[in-house]
Amino acid sequence: xxxxxxxxxxxxxxxxxxxxxxxxxxxxxxxxxxxxxxxxxxxxxxxxxxxxxxxxxxxxxxxxxxxxxxxxxxxxxxxxxxxxxxxxxxxxxxxxxxxxxxxxxxxxxxxxxxxxxxxxxxxxxxxxxxxxxxxxxxxxxxxxxxxxxxxxxxxxxxxxxxxxxxxxxxxxxxxxxxxxxxxxxxxxxxxxxxxxxxxxxxxxxxxxxxxxxxxxxxxxxxxxxxxxxxxxxxxxxxxxxxxxxxxxxxxxxxxxxxxxxxxxxxxxxxxxxxxxxxxxxxxxxxxxxxxxxxxxxxxxxxxxxxxxxxxxxxxxxxxxxxxxxxxxxxxxxxxxxxxxxxxxxxxxxxxxxxxxxxxxxxxxxxxxxxxxxxxxxxxxxxxxxxxxxxxxxxxxxxxxxxxxxxxxxxxxxxxxxxxxxxxxxxxxxxxxxxxxxxxxxxxxxxxxxxxxxxxxxxxxxxxxxxxxxxxxxxxxxxxxxxxxxxxxxxxxxxxxxxxxxxxxxxxxxxxxxxxxxxxxxxxxxxxxxxxxxxxxxx
Numbered sequence: 019x020x021x022x023x024x025x026x027x028x029x030x031x032x033x034x035x036x037x038x039x040x041x042x043x044x045x046x047x048x049x050x051x052x053x054x055x056x057x058x059x060x061x062x063x064x065x066x067x068x069x070x071x072x073x074x075x076x077x078x079x080x081x082x083x084x085x086x087x088x089x090x091x092x093x094x095x096x097x098x099x100x101x102x103x104x105x106x107x108x109x110x111x112x113x114x115x116x117x118x119x120x121x122x123x124x125x126x127x128x129x130x131x132x133x134x135x136x137x138x139x140x141x142x143x144x145x146x147x148x149x150x151x152x153x154x155x156x157x158x159x160x161x162x163x164x165x166x167x168x169x170x171x172x173x174x175x176x177x178x179x180x181x182x183x184x185x186x187x188x189x190x191x192x193x194x195x196x197x198x199x200x201x202x203x204x205x206x207x208x209x210x211x212x213x214x215x216x217x218x219x220x221x222x223x224x225x226x227x228x229x230x231x232x233x234x235x236x237x238x239x240x241x242x243x244x245x246x247x248x249x250x251x252x253x254x255x256x257x258x259x260x261x262x263x264x265x266x267x268x269x270x271x272x273x274x275x276x277x278x279x280x281x282x283x284x285x286x287x288x289x290x291x292x293x294x295x296x297x298x299x300x301x302x303x304x305x306x307x308x309x310x311x312x313x314x315x316x317x318x319x320x321x322x323x324x325x326x327x328x329x330x331x332x333x334x335x336x337x338x339x340x341x342x343x344x345x346x347x348x349x350x351x352x353x354x355x356x357x358x359x360x361x362x363x364x365x366x367x368x369x370x371x372x373x374x375x376x377x378x379x380x381x382x383x384x385x386x387x388x389x390x391x392x393x394x395x396x397x398x399x400x401x402x403x404x405x406x407x408x409x410x411x412x413x414x415x416x417x418x419x420x421x422x423x424x425x426x427x428x429x430x431x432x433x434x435x436x437x438x439x440x441x442x443x444x445x446x447x448x449x450x451x452x453x454x455x456x457x458x459x460x461x462x463x464x465x466x467x468x469x470x471x472x473x474x475x476x477x478x479x480x481x482x483x484x485x486x487x488x489x490x491x492x493x494x495x496x497x498x499x500x501x502x503x504x505x506x507x508x509x510x511x512x513x514x515x516x517x518x519x520x521x522x523x524x525x526x527x528x529x530x531x532x533x534x535x536x537x538x539x540x541x542x543x544x545x546x547x548x549x550x551x552x553x554x555x556x
Contacts, residue, residue, distance in 0.1 A: 029213060033166065033202035034332045034399060034411040038065050040200030043162035045155075046082055047075040047186070048097065048172025048547075053453040055170070055206045062168070071162065073155045075100065076172060077448065078477075078519055079512040088155040091514060094448050095176060095435035095548045096145040101185040102432065103141030104156040105133045105192055113160030115194030122418070123191045125427035132429035144432060146514075160193055164200030171208055172450070175547045180540040181430035188427050196425075197415040207331035210321075214329030217382060217400070222253035227382035243380060255542040257535075260291050269296040274351065275318070277460055279307040283544035284500050284535040285528045301354060306460045307525045316354055319344035326352070326371040327393065333400045333410070335385065337393040435548040436536045437499075439516065443550035445482075447496055449522045449529045456523075463523070474505030474527040477519040478553070483509045486555050496520065498551045501531035518553065522546075 038044070038061045052059030059082070066072045066085050074086040077094045092100045108114050109130060119126050138149035145152075159165050167190060173182045187203055195201040207213050219226040229236045231248045240248045254262060260282065262268040271292070282288035292298055292311050300312040303320045321328075323344040329335050344350075352374055359366045368374050372390050379386050384400035387407045392398060398409040417423030439446055454467040476494045478486075488494060494507040496518060505520065505527055513519050520529035532549045 029205050029207055029216060029331075030413075031202065031204040031206070031332045032196060032413045033199065033204055034334070035061060037166065037199045037202060037412060038062060039068075040198075041065060041070050041162075041164050041166040042200065043071040043073065043158050043165040045073040045075070045159055045165065045167045047073075047167065047169045048174075048182075049168055049170035049206060050076065050078070050080045050082075050172070050450060051168065051170075051206070052081045054208075054451045056453065058168070058206060071158050073158055075155070077514065077517060088151060088158055090147050090151055090155055092145040092147050094172075094446055094517070095178070095438075096432065097173060097176070097182045098178060098185050098430050099136060099141045099144040099432035100147060100152065101182075101189055102133045102136035102430075103138050103145075103152045104159065105129070105189055106136045106141075107138060107153050107156035108160035108189075108192060109133065111157070111160070113157065114192045118194030119192065122194075122423075123425050123427060125429075129188055129192070129427040129429045132431065136432075159189070162193075162195075164198060165190075165193060165195045166200060166202050166204060167195075168204045168206060170206045172547060174205070174538075174541070174543050175545060176543075177436050177536055177538050177545040178430075178433055179538040179543045179545075181433075184428040185430050187425075188429065191425055191427060197412065199412060202412070205331070211328045211330075213331055213333065214327070214335075217329055217384070218378065219381075222255055225381070226378065227384060239381075243377075257537045257542040257544065260288060260535075263295055264291040266294065270298070271295055272299045272301070273308060273312075274301040277302075277306040277308045279311060280525045280528050281522065281530060282535075283530055283533040283546060285530040285533075286501050287535055301351065302460075303348070304460050304464070317344075317346065317348040318354070319348050319350050323348070324350040324371070326350075327375060329400075334397040335388055335393065335400065335402075336397040337390065436534060436545055437548065437550040439550050443498065443552050444516070445496075445551045445553055446517045447498065447520060447529075447532055447549045447551040448517065448547045449520050449533065449549075452521045452523065471521075471523075474503065474520065474524045474529065475508045476505045477508045477510050477513045479513050479515045479517065480509050480511065481515045482518075482553070483507065486553060488555050493556050494518075495554045495556065496532060496551050497554070498532040498534075498549045500534060500549075503527045503529055503531055518551065 044062055051062060063085060071087045072085050073088040074082045075090040075092055077091055083089045138152040141152055142149045167186050169186060176182060190196050190203045223231060225231060225236055225248060232251055236248045240246055259268060278288050298312045299314045300309040301316040301318050302309050303318050309315045322341040325340045326338050327335050328338055356366045356368055383403060387402040387404040388398050399411055402409045418425040452471055454471040476496060488507050490509050492507050493504050495502055495504040522529040532551060533546050536545050537543060
């Protein structure tokens, strides 16, 4: 969505943490917040206890459902239909912000036309959510003075992930819930400093500051900064790189701080792809499953062993201070890159992390007003265009980042996921995180959290367990069109009948073996959240 979407395309939250305290209604969708983002989860619970209303939309009965005024358990893959139905109710009952839409948004008639047929009854057929529950959620959101949306990978990790986000943007625009404390569309970042990486140009189509590589402005800027022109076309995404490597079109990869041998979709295929390379280098703090496949491993320093900056999910840039030296030959990431550049014939003149930050200020206008002296006194949130600017806790206060300053609605039809339960594979499997582990477990399984959760478990509804004559703790095998994994059964109402849930932290039983190597056509985010599977005992 132009304007708003240019910010959300970077994954940035429109509002800061403090903003949560001003929300009258909070909508959490596709986010197991108290386990995957426990600090923000605690803030949401505090606000609810102070009187805010809570809408929770998640196929699993996550902890936040216990606090919800509207508990919505939609089928995985039906989010667009759900949000369209909420907008249908809001428009029908006149709960939208007419003045905001008229003055700050374009494309209203197209949105109104599309959502007209998404009645709560029609959406119930797709989502499995009772029509009256959809109406309640719509009234809570549309009737609030300030309403905020929070979402994570339960929204984005679908082949329709971009449309899921567009629909949430439309919902916020329709009700004028942007540009004020207590409002916003807030994607919670899945990893530390992912936001900073995107800001620095680690996306294949952009330079630092989200400047498109194939533009005159990009060419002018790179020549001024570095005396060279940028590529004439965008690079490959992660998904495209893996596909090209599988075909032999890419012979070498350099992987830093990722463990695709555990976390990539269709993990068996991902491992085969890495093994197919002529050369693989991995830069990491541990010998991960991916690093074990590498020809060269470069040991990296972890966060308390180096200096620099980190940009979190609220766009807050924070200074990191070194607490101890790294072990052995491990070194700061930037030092490794500088040494590699020298071997490629480039004399990069960086002697400290501070030197690099000064370069960042020149390359990314949103960081221009920050410096180490200011960051010593506390974090700053981009955009911060000059040294007198206080930073920007809340985006889009007066206008959107689009020609004319207006956002535009992007109406989206619901479409089915890449696969759906059938006679051969009658269940839906979805993957996610647990409170005790982080991502591939390369850190948490080596520390205290690993003692609390040591092996794969599989959540299954009591009715389905009864049909399988399956007892708590018995071995359950889940099979998709890509592969099988086995784990201990957890019989629980957290998952609905016909659904199972698996955490993906365990390399010896990688849940992502089940998932398909299919992606959203716009973002190329994998469709992790829907896999058609069958179950067997033992």
